[in-house]
Amino acid sequence: xxxxxxxxxxxxxxxxxxxxxxxxxxxxxxxxxxxxxxxxxxxxxxxxxxxxxxxxxxxxxxxxxxxxxxxxxxxxxxxxxxxxxxxxxxxxxxxxxxxxxxxxx
Amino acid sequence: xxxxxxxxxxxxxxxxxxxxxxxxxxxxxxxxxxxxxxxxxxxxxxxxxxxxxxxxxxxxxxxxxxxxxxxxxxxxxxxxxxxxxxxxxxxxxxxxxxxxxxxxxxxxxxxxxxxxxxxxxxxxxxxxxxxxxxxxxxxxxxxxxxxxxxxxxxxxxxxxxxxxxxxxxxxxxxxxxxxxxxxxxxxxxxxxxxxxxxxxxxxxxxxxxxxxxxxxxxxxxxxxxxxxxxxxxxxxxxxxxxxxxxxxxxxxxxxxxxxxxxxxxxxxxxxxxxxxxxxxxxxxxxxxxxxxxxxxxxxxxxxxxxxxxxxxxxxxxxxxxxxxxxxxxxxxxxxxxxxxxxxxxxxxxxxxxxxxxxxxxxxxxxxxxxxxxxxxxxxxxxxxxxxxxxxxxxxxxxxxxxxxxxxxxxxxxxxxxxxxxxxxxxxxxxxxxxxxxxxxxxxxxxxxxxxxxxxxxxxxxxxxxxxxxxxxxxxxxxxxxxxxxxxxxxxxxxxxxxxxxxxxxxxxxxxxxxxxxxxxxxxxxxxxxxxxxxxxxxxxxxxxxxxxxxxxxxxxxxxxxxxxxxxxxxxxxxxxxxxxxxxxxxxxxxxxxxxxxxxxxxxxxxxxxxxxxxxxxxxxxxxxxxxxxxxxxxxxxxxxxxxxxxxxxxxxxxxxxxxxxxxxxxxxxxxxxxxxxxxxxxxxxxxxxxxxxxxxxxxxxxxxxxxxxxxxxxxxxxxxxxxxxxxxxxxxxxxxxxxxxxxxxxxxxxxxxxxxxxxxxxxxxxxxxxxxxxxxxxxxxxxxxxxxxxxxxxxxxxxxxxxxxxxxxxxxxxxxxxxxxxxxxxxxxxxxxxxxxxxxxxxxxxxxxxxxxxxxxxxxxxxxxxx
Numbered sequence: 001x002x003x004x005x006x007x008x009x010x011x012x013x014x015x016x017x018x019x020x021x022x023x024x025x026x027x028x029x030x031x032x033x034x035x036x037x038x039x040x041x042x043x044x045x046x047x048x049x050x051x052x053x054x055x056x057x058x059x060x061x062x063x064x065x066x067x068x069x070x071x072x073x074x075x076x077x078x079x080x081x082x083x084x085x086x087x088x089x090x091x092x093x094x095x096x097x098x099x100x101x102x103x104x105x
Numbered sequence: 106x107x108x109x110x111x112x113x114x115x116x117x118x119x120x121x122x123x124x125x126x127x128x129x130x131x132x133x134x135x136x137x138x139x140x141x142x143x144x145x146x147x148x149x150x151x152x153x154x155x156x157x158x159x160x161x162x163x164x165x166x167x168x169x170x171x172x173x174x175x176x177x178x179x180x181x182x183x184x185x186x187x188x189x190x191x192x193x194x195x196x197x198x199x200x201x202x203x204x205x206x207x208x209x210x211x212x213x214x215x216x217x218x219x220x221x222x223x224x225x226x227x228x229x230x231x232x233x234x235x236x237x238x239x240x241x242x243x244x245x246x247x248x249x250x251x252x253x254x255x256x257x258x259x260x261x262x263x264x265x266x267x268x269x270x271x272x273x274x275x276x277x278x279x280x281x282x283x284x285x286x287x288x289x290x291x292x293x294x295x296x297x298x299x300x301x302x303x304x305x306x307x308x309x310x311x312x313x314x315x316x317x318x319x320x321x322x323x324x325x326x327x328x329x330x331x332x333x334x335x336x337x338x339x340x341x342x343x344x345x346x347x348x349x350x351x352x353x354x355x356x357x358x359x360x361x362x363x364x365x366x367x368x369x370x371x372x373x374x375x376x377x378x379x380x381x382x383x384x385x386x387x388x389x390x391x392x393x394x395x396x397x398x399x400x401x402x403x404x405x406x407x408x409x410x411x412x413x414x415x416x417x418x419x420x421x422x423x424x425x426x427x428x429x430x431x432x433x434x435x436x437x438x439x440x441x442x443x444x445x446x447x448x449x450x451x452x453x454x455x456x457x458x459x460x461x462x463x464x465x466x467x468x469x470x471x472x473x474x475x476x477x478x479x480x481x482x483x484x485x486x487x488x489x490x491x492x493x494x495x496x497x498x499x500x501x502x503x504x505x506x507x508x509x510x511x512x513x514x515x516x517x518x519x520x521x522x523x524x525x526x527x528x529x530x531x532x533x534x535x536x537x538x539x540x541x542x543x544x545x546x547x548x549x550x551x552x553x554x555x556x557x558x559x560x561x562x563x564x565x566x567x568x569x570x571x572x573x574x575x576x577x578x579x580x581x582x583x584x585x586x587x588x589x590x591x592x593x594x595x596x597x598x599x600x601x602x603x604x605x606x607x608x609x610x611x612x613x614x615x616x617x618x619x620x621x622x623x624x625x626x627x628x629x630x631x632x633x634x635x636x637x638x639x640x641x642x643x644x645x646x647x648x649x650x651x652x653x654x655x656x657x658x659x660x661x662x663x664x665x666x667x668x669x670x671x672x673x674x675x676x677x678x679x680x681x682x683x684x685x686x687x688x689x690x691x692x693x694x695x696x697x698x699x700x701x702x703x704x705x706x707x708x709x710x711x712x713x714x715x716x717x718x719x720x721x722x723x724x725x726x727x728x729x730x731x732x733x734x735x736x737x738x739x740x741x742x743x744x745x746x747x748x749x750x751x752x753x754x755x756x757x758x759x760x761x762x763x764x765x766x767x768x769x770x771x772x773x774x775x776x777x778x779x780x781x782x783x784x785x786x787x788x789x790x791x792x793x794x795x796x797x798x799x800x801x802x803x804x805x806x807x808x809x810x811x812x813x814x815x816x817x818x819x820x821x822x823x824x825x826x827x828x829x830x831x832x833x834x835x836x837x838x839x840x841x842x843x844x845x846x847x848x849x850x851x852x853x854x855x856x857x858x859x860x861x862x863x864x865x866x867x868x869x870x871x872x873x874x875x876x877x878x879x880x881x882x883x884x885x886x887x888x889x890x891x892x893x894x895x896x897x898x899x900x901x902x903x904x905x906x907x908x909x910x911x912x913x914x915x916x917x918x919x920x921x922x923x924x925x926x927x928x929x930x931x932x933x934x935x936x937x938x939x940x941x942x943x944x945x946x947x948x949x950x951x952x953x954x955x956x957x958x959x960x961x962x963x964x965x966x967x968x969x970x971x972x
Binding site for chain 2: 022023024027028039040041042044045048049060067068069070
């Protein structure tokens with residue numbers, strides 16, 4: 001499954017949350033991890049795209065008089081996609097750590 | 106934001122987004138305070154629609170790529186349909202393309218000259234430090250710079266330079282070049298490095314070997330980029346200098362036309378003056394220009410009493426100005442004006458293109474209806490329209506690119522000397538991106554025009570169109586209103602542009618009629634500098650000038666020869682302050698200033714300046730301490746009184762001997778044709794190191810330039826002649842800027858008017874075509890053809906009048922903006938603002954007369970039979 005860099009970041013942030021979540025905690029978590037400001041619009045769009053790809057699923061929570069929220073949770077396909085990315089990266093990095101450590105420059 | 110969001114996302118998503126944003130806002134308010142949180146929220150509101158739009162466009166692009174076959178089909182269909190109406194396609198591509206190209210060309214000039222930072226290290230903190238004596242801003246004297254160098258708390262570094270024209274000699278060949286003597290801190294301050302060898306550093310400020318650094322341009326031109334140039338010698342004004350380095354390639358304004366740099370080892374000054382030292386400084390981080398002003402004033406105040414004997418103007422202080430603003434000078438308003446004019450033409454061209462496309466789209470309603478009936482979805486029809494607009498926009502952009510390159514080249518070759526930083530003007534990637542963006546906007550406008558007129562056709566309307574055979578149905582109100590609004594807009598834009606063009610032209614006309622004060626037709630002038638090494642003493646220089654004058658006066662065809670340190674009409678040597686015996690300046694007051702021109706006794710005969718009162722300068726004038734003044738000077742200081750015999754102290758030097766006025770001559774322009782006559786003082790030219798030879802020829806003065814050059818070489822082969830120009834050329838040069846401006850703005854105004862007239866003609870012709878049946882009925886029922894004719898013309902004029910009514914206030918605003926570039930704006934110019942709308946209405950009436958006549962001349966029977 002082809003994922004854009006930011007979509008992957010959002011997906012990984014969702015895995016870290018370990019439960020269903022909505023955009024606000026994700027924005028805060030991403031800001032903490034990346035050290036830069038994250039636009040809420042970017043997270044909203046990434047979540048919409050991930051949902052369209054079937055990697056996350058959402059439900060609407062509309063309490064009486066409370067704030068309306070869309071909760072997202074990662075699907076099985078989403079988990080599989082994250083693992084696939086992890087393996088692919090691990091393959092790409094294999095053996096490079098030693099070389100990078102050796103390069104003092 | 107709500108309404109934009111409502112367009113882009115569904116209601117539930119919109120509510121979720123707003124709730125999430127509110128929650129984040131609350132969190133940020135607690136963390137960073139209310140102001141920061143509000144700022145964040147405003148930013149999110151601004152960014153949200155942009156993010157969503159970008160996402161939609163991306164998704165649409167991906168979908169389109171997958172639907173490529175349709176796209177190709179639409180592309181080829183669009184090309185075919187455009188080829189069937191070549192006149193229409195060519196008109197749109199030509200007008201929009203030229204508009205795009207000219208706008209892009211001007212944008213690249215504005216970007217390079219006004220917007221780009223100077224190509225030096227940390228350019229925003231570079232400042233010019235000057236002597237501030239309102240309304241004048243002088244350079245520094247060496248005294249000022251030495252004081253600044255010793256005490257500059259607000260600046261991290263200060264540097265200074267003096268520019269001079271030198272004679273570079275290589276073997277028998279002498280050439281004139283610009284050299285700069287710079288302090289050791291100059292190159293480090295600008296952050297420049299050497300391409301070959303080294304640059305100067307503060308250790309070069311102390312006396313030592315004569316050394317020089319070449320600019321990359323001079324090094325390539327003169328030495329063919331030879332890296333072994335280091336250590337070679339170069340003769341500058343008769344003295345040998347060893348080349349120690351070549352400066353990196355630079356397009357900066359401080360290196361423009363400069364050939365070499367030498368260290369500034371200025372001798373300790375004996376007086377405060379002359380003011381020919383350009384001081385620059387880099388502000389310390391965190392120090393604002395306003396905060397830097399106070400320490401500058403304090404240093405100057407401490408300096409004043411020390412040098413009071415040679416400079417008495419206590420009101421003069423020190424100021425600072427951004428170096429970029431100093432370099433750009435007055436050019437800013439001119440460039441923005443031209444860019445505004447070009448942008449107006451582009452807008453009019455776009456409006457015209459949309460107008461033409463709307464007209465065509467209306468004609469094609471039957472075709473669209475058939476396609477719709479055969480099952481083409483709205484999406485497919487839209488795609489076709491979009492492809493067609495894209496083809497037109499792309500072709501216009503292609504043409505625009507060519508025009509932009511031509512425009513940039515034209516500005517670079519004709520703007521030399523009038524526009525600063527020209528060598529930085531180029532077709533860069535951001536400028537091409539700007540062209541692309543403008544073309545995209547033009548394409549979007551064309552698409553919108555077509556869209557509004559075609560897609561309004563719902564299936565019900567399509568049905569009607571099919572049933573009516575696409576013949577008799579008149580256009581719905583919507584498209585007609587669009588076309589009318591577009592034509593009115595064209596006239597609203599053309600009005601201020603025409604007013605601007607006429608104002609600039611009338612200003613040029615007034616300037617051309619300003620009298621220079623002399624007859625320039627038989628005058629030839631050339632500049633000569635005497636190398637200080639070979640002419641160190643006053644006596645050497647005096648002897649050389651006399652020899653030169655004798656030699657040139659013997660040339661056949663020369664009627665008179667003289668020397669001067671300035672050239673009319675806009676090349677004055679000095680602006681000097683002085684103190685009049687009859688009107689002494691009170692202590693602490695500003696002394697009067699006027700132009701001082703040094704001339705040899707024959708000057709008045711050479712330029713044909715008659716004596717009004719008293720006598721002229723002669724060989725004894727210097728010893729006698731006498732001067733001649735012009736009529737403007739006499740009238741300024743002694744209106745209605747005798748000017749002869751008045752006495753003054755030059756430069757306010759109270760211990761110097763009095764200088765007396767012995768003659769009055771008519772006024773001559775020395776500081777520009779547009780400058781007010783503030784009076785000129787003529788003093789004797791004797792032993793100056795630089796000067797202009799001026800001669801009066803019996804015939805065409807240009808023919809004497811070769812002989813003059815040979816005569817100078819005869820006197821001293823080491824002397825180089827520079828800036829040879831006839832009097833007529835000098836006058837013409839001084840008018841070059843207003844002339845270019847009027848040609849440019851005039852061209853754009855004519856284009857704007859032409860396009861607007863084409864627009865109104867098209868609309869009215871279409872109106873007649875669409876209302877053929879009604880007109881036929883009207884005529885058949887006995888309506889007078891003259892009335893029909895008038896009805897059509899009046900219909901068109903109503904549109905034009907609406908546009909012009911909007912354009913007139915804009916024209917008044919234009920005049921306010923133009924004041925800085927105009928010469929003597931008067932009541933007649935305001936009359937012009939009224940005249941332009943009247944003229945436009947007349948021209949529009951003539952354009953509407955064609956369709957009007959066609960309507961009036963219809964044969965009612967034929968019309969009714971055909972429709």
